Amino acid sequence: MDRRSFLRKNTAVLAAPAVAAAPRPDDPPGTGDEPISKFANKKLPATARSTAGLAPYSGPWGYDQAAHLLRRSLFGPTRAEILTAAGRTLTQVVNDLLIAPAAPAPPLNVSATDTSVPVGQTWVTQPFDQNFEGVRRASLRSWWMGRMLNQNTSLVEKMTLFWHNHFVIEFADINDTRYGYQYVTLLRQQALGNIRQLAKDVTVTPAMLRYLNGNQSTGGAPNENYGRELLELFTVGKGPLVGPGNYTTYTEADVQAAARVLTGWRDNATTISGYYTASRHDTTTKQFSAAFGNVAIGNGGDQEYKTLIDLVFAQAETARFLCRKLYRWFVYYVIDATTEQNVIEPLAQLLIQNNYNVAPVLRTLLSSEHFFDVVNMGCVIKSPIDFTVTVARQFQIAFPPASSLAAQYGMWDYLNTITNLQQQVVGDPPNVAGWAAYWQTPQYYEMWINAVTLPRRNQFTDLMTSTNGYTRNGAKINIDVLALVTALPPAIASEANLLIAELTRLVFPIPLTANQLAYLNDVLLPGLPDFEWTDEWTQYLANPTNTAKKTAVTTKLQTLLRSIMILAEYHLS
Incomplete structure (x- = not known):
């Protein structure tokens, strides 16, 4: 079996023109116009x-x-x-991975623009003010990035992002970052918990009520947005099409019945909560199709939505x-x-x-x-978030401490701008279906790599492997190659091939070929024998303040890391 076959261009499609992404049936006009590379899959891989x-x-x-x-x-x-x-x-x-850590402290204000609280205190319970939304949203995104960078060995952070991609909201659309923080807190609390309870909680959380217009849904004018996405994207999904708008798993009549069940809920910006208003609720009996056993849901007041969720999860x-x-x-x-x-x-x-x-x-x-x-x-292409956080964590980039709060949040914010340039920003999936790499067939993960995003990835890794790195608020981040290698066992750090082997097994999920390893050896020691690295490294350790010796090993290691991170395999997990 050739495990590298999916890394190579498909010669059968080299001459094919770019095509538009297939829109979802309920997407608005114009959706799906983004070109897909002519090298992308035209059908699902047939590899065994x-x-x-x-x-x-x-x-x-x-x-x-x-x-x-x-x-x-x-x-x-x-x-x-x-x-x-x-x-x-x-x-x-696995036991360790399934232990949820203690809930983190809330995000903090790091901008003088937000005058509702002093810098260094949280804004999450302060009144809404449109003037502060921009800096609060940046604070929340930065804080979330910080949670991923500083994760422990628990599945919670990976699952929090999973649920964000599943029960989607968009920070920019809800336009109240306090709602966004409450939503993220809920996802983290239930990350390893009960999905049905999470579905119930999400249904009436203010962020979702606002995002999918549940707060506007009344008995006289039920809004179908949440009812439709609850069935299509959050629970039973689309089965085979059996009629116009009807699937084996649900029908258009079921969407309409679900919308009527969900009427009466609103969001309160003062208490930051969802609440029920009986006068806005449809009190009639809601009849569901044979897909749900022809069940009828009678008026249940503020508990009726739970009956709907239970019905859906009974399928x-x-x-x-x-x-x-x-x-x-x-x-x-x-x-x-x-x-x-x-x-x-x-x-x-x-x-x-x-x-x-x-x-x-x-x-x-x-x-x-x-x-x-x-x-x-090694068959998954890293998402932009995974790619960016992986660079920072595996190469031990040192971020400003909490005592330098503005610098710390500033660097976390910078990483969010980097993932945004790669077409993934935490808090704002492109639409209610989530990031296309997890649903757009037949390309799926391939959608993370295109003519825009690949150069952005390379620019980021090139910057992090440089001596200058990235500077903001008086702080700098980059990969300290000397600290990275010094932390390795001395016998590994001082031997060229052992060093290359140790670094590559850390970052590559697929073993490199002999030719690739030889190439990296030549990058580290261009035209030089292996013992040259041992000599240079030993001389540096003996006199680490000597500028010439320090520069010699630093330059070689930076070039090596840069060459490692431009290999196709580096984008795999």
């Missing part, structure tokens, strides 16, 4: 997938397996984290739909018939048996033979 199921993995356990698990579970696992995991058992590592297809999304987040985007039978269906049944608690499903998937099958290693 794993036939393994969910039996517990019992194969070798060491650095490679631990790295694979942590790459998919964390943003940019460090060398220390991988080594620690490799020294424990798979069960112990087995909801569990399957959720498990497919988890699979595409953690494993791969192709779900063939064998994977559907051996992985998705049993995971769905496990989810149902566990009353929609997600932790048992994550434990089973991440501990399975299927997850550790070689075909599922």
